[in-house]
Amino acid sequence: MxxxxxxxxxxxxxxxxxxxxxxxxxxxxxxxxxxxxxxxxxxxxxxxxxxxxxxxxxxxxxxxxxxxxxxxxxxxxxxxxxxxxxxxxxxxxxxxxxxxxxxxxxxxxxxxxxxxxxxxxxxxxxxxxxxxxxxxxxxxxxxxxxxxxxxxxxxxxxxxxxxxxxxxxxxxxxxxxxxxxxxxxxxxxxxxxxxxxxxxxxxERDDLTGLLNYRALSQEIKVLTQNRSIHNIVIGGLDIDHFKKINDTYGHFVGNEVLNHFSTVLRNRIHTAFPNHGYVYRFGGEEFSIVVSNHSIKEVYSVLQLIEEEMAGQPITTKEDITVSISFSASLTNHLNGEQLDDTLKRADKMLYSVKNSGRGWIVTDHHISAKKVHRIDR
Structure with a gap:
């Protein structure tokens, strides 16, 4: 028993x-x-x-x-x-x-x-x-x-x-x-x-700014492209103007403060303007990217204009009491159906590179759906 x-x-x-x-x-x-x-x-x-x-x-x-x-x-x-x-x-x-x-x-x-x-x-x-x-x-x-x-x-x-x-x-x-x-x-x-x-x-987080990184961007694009309720995806490339000069002149600690300030403003404005549809990423250095779904390039462009006006009117004052003015260059393009993320990013990066060679401080948009004409707006 x-x-x-x-x-x-x-x-x-x-x-x-x-x-x-x-x-x-x-x-x-x-x-x-x-x-x-x-x-x-x-x-x-x-x-x-x-x-x-x-x-x-x-x-x-x-x-x-x-x-x-x-x-x-x-x-x-x-x-x-x-x-x-x-x-x-x-x-x-x-x-x-x-x-x-x-x-x-x-x-x-x-x-x-x-x-x-x-x-x-x-x-x-x-x-x-x-x-x-x-x-x-x-x-x-x-x-x-x-x-x-x-x-x-x-x-x-x-x-x-x-x-x-x-x-x-x-x-x-x-x-x-x-x-x-x-x-x-x-x-x-x-x-x-x-x-x-x-x-x-x-x-998936950048150690310095706390922003999402490329790994997170790749995952987000995959999720968005598989979501039938998403009908448009705008990807933007952003670059702080003359950031190397800031580092060389004031040192990396000041450069880090500039990066953190820029990240905070960009994240807050994008999240506020496009709740649940706007994301901000850092690729390293002074390079950033944004992803906005279900909104047009024109809407995203208008928000970036407001951000650059805000930064131009409010220079950052660092802990060492150094005042630094921040401006940035940006490119906006649509992520096309069936397109690889790297191809979209390469197009945005190529557009951003052309802005740098043309004097910086500009925002370019690329309308692939219509006439594929690049519109450049000088500040």
């Missing part, structure tokens, strides 16, 4: 835990493969799942004379991602699979083939209710879901008059062990994801 209790409370739950870990690995891997391989990988997941469930069914029958824990894996995977259709299908099919195996090995009579229907309906209702109900936290809802499995199992044992100490232990303490382990594993997973997100955000 002690061996059966050990199997119900420790041995079988550990097997279920390893099954969960294996399916989480498959889930993470599926997210990385290309779409045309998704069908093959989904089939592999389904086959591996039923192989695992068959092994679990046999082991539980041998060790505690009762089928146990078979619904834990689909319940757990659905709570990880209730939008994954494969787990809804496997949730429905698992009772059918278990009952079919029981009929084939002679545990259940053939006339009881329909028993899987109410079982599937019960588990489907439980999962549908608890995965979509947002009143309680995900952790609380998962505890409720696994607890419901234990309750259903106890009711089934009572109806069939199969109460044994091992069966009761499996439906209570065995599920409790799985809950404890899965709760700790999920907690560690969330912490690791938070660390990854923090590192990703830090890798």
């Amino acid at each position: 002690a061996a059966k209790i050990f199997d119900a409370v420790i041995y079988l739950p550990i097997i279920v835990i390893t099954m969960i870990i294996a399916q989480i690995y498959f889930e993470d891997y599926r997210k990385t493969v290309r779409s045309h391989r998704q069908i093959i990988l989904t089939l592999i997941v389904a086959v591996s799942y039923f192989v695992q469930e068959y092994c679990l069914l046999q082991i539980s029958l041998i060790n505690i004379n009762e089928v146990a824990f078979m619904m834990v894996v689909p319940f757990t995977m659905l709570f990880r991602n209730n939008h994954d259709k494969i787990w809804w299908g496997l949730l429905i099919l698992t009772p059918l699979f278990a009952n079919t195996v029981e009929v084939l090995i002679g545990i259940e009579p053939l006339h009881n083939w329909w028993v899987w229907l109410p079982e599937s309906a019960i588990f489907l209702i439980i999962c549908a209710a608890l995965t979509t109900w947002q009143y309680w936290s995900l952790r609380v809802r998962y505890i409720m879901a696994i607890s419901s499995l234990g309750l259903v199992e106890l009711v089934s044992l009572a109806i069939n008059n199969r109460f044994t100490i091992a069966n009761i232990a499996a439906a209570t303490f065995g599920l409790l062990l799985i809950l404890i382990f899965e709760g700790q594993r999920y907690k560690n997973e969330i912490k690791n994801q938070q660390r990854i997100n923090l590192l990703r955000r830090e890798s």
